[in-house]
Amino acid sequence: MLKRIVGISIIIALAGGVLYNYVQQKKESEATKNNAYNVTGDTEAEGGMISSVKNPLDVGENAPDFSLNTLDEEKLQLSELQGKKVILNFWATWCPPCREEMPAMQEFYDHFKDEVEVVAINLTKSESKKEDVAAYIEKYDYTYPIPLDEKAEVRSAYKVVAVPTTYFIDEEGKIAKIHPGPMDYQFMKKTVEDM
Structure with missing residues (x-):
């Protein structure tokens, strides 16, 4: 019983x-x-990868300089890109919205690489293995620079709390726009034209 x-x-x-x-x-x-993704550029909008934490870096401020090694083992220093507009993107292989926007970033880079530099900083410290980043980039044949933030120092300098997050930097090295969430080709084109 x-x-x-x-x-x-x-x-x-x-x-x-x-x-x-x-x-x-x-x-x-x-x-x-x-919980749809925000691709409008509205930093106050709610969405899948948008943080409610305000970013302490503001439009008009100088973009923090950094020097990182790329996947190609070349040194990339932001200040050396001054004189060119820069799309500075933070991403990780485990992030679905990051993977969603990367083909559009490649298309944009193919069309505008002479006037605008696309730099996609991988948050390598958050990856399982550094080799995963190289395998992912090789699989999809992305050709824009991929610096590796292995110690999360650049992520900290830019106060990145969610990925993807993108900084649009003007020719003088000042932040023109901060965009949390994924982007599409038209959004990048319009944002760069408006800078």
């Missing part, structure tokens, strides 16, 4: 756990449906 009571109690507890998980998944599913 005691075994039967214990058995029934276990079955009821398991059924309750299954029901609880089902309700939680439904809630998360509904929240995800209502």
Whole structure:
């Protein structure tokens, strides 16, 4: 009799756990449906990868200089790009919105690389292995510079709290726009034209 009571109690507890998980998944599913990515440039908009934390770097400030090694083992220093507009993007291979925008970044780079530099800083410290970054870039044949932020120093300097986050930097090295969330080709083109 005691075994039967214990058995029934276990079955009821398991059924309750299954029901609880089902309700939680439904809630998360509904929240995800209502959580679209922001590609409008509105930093106050709510969305999947947009943080509610205000970025302490402001438009009009000098972009913090940095020097990082790229996947090609070349040194890239931001200040050496002065005189050219720069799209400075922070990304990671594990980030779906980052992967979503990268083909558009490549298309933009192919069309405008003489006037605008596209620099995609990988948050290497957050990756499982550095080799994953190289494999991902090689698989999709992205050709714009990929500096590796292995110590998260540049991420800290730019106060990046969510990826992707992109800084549009003008020819004088000043921040012209800060964009959290993924971008498309038209957004990049319009933003650069408006700088």
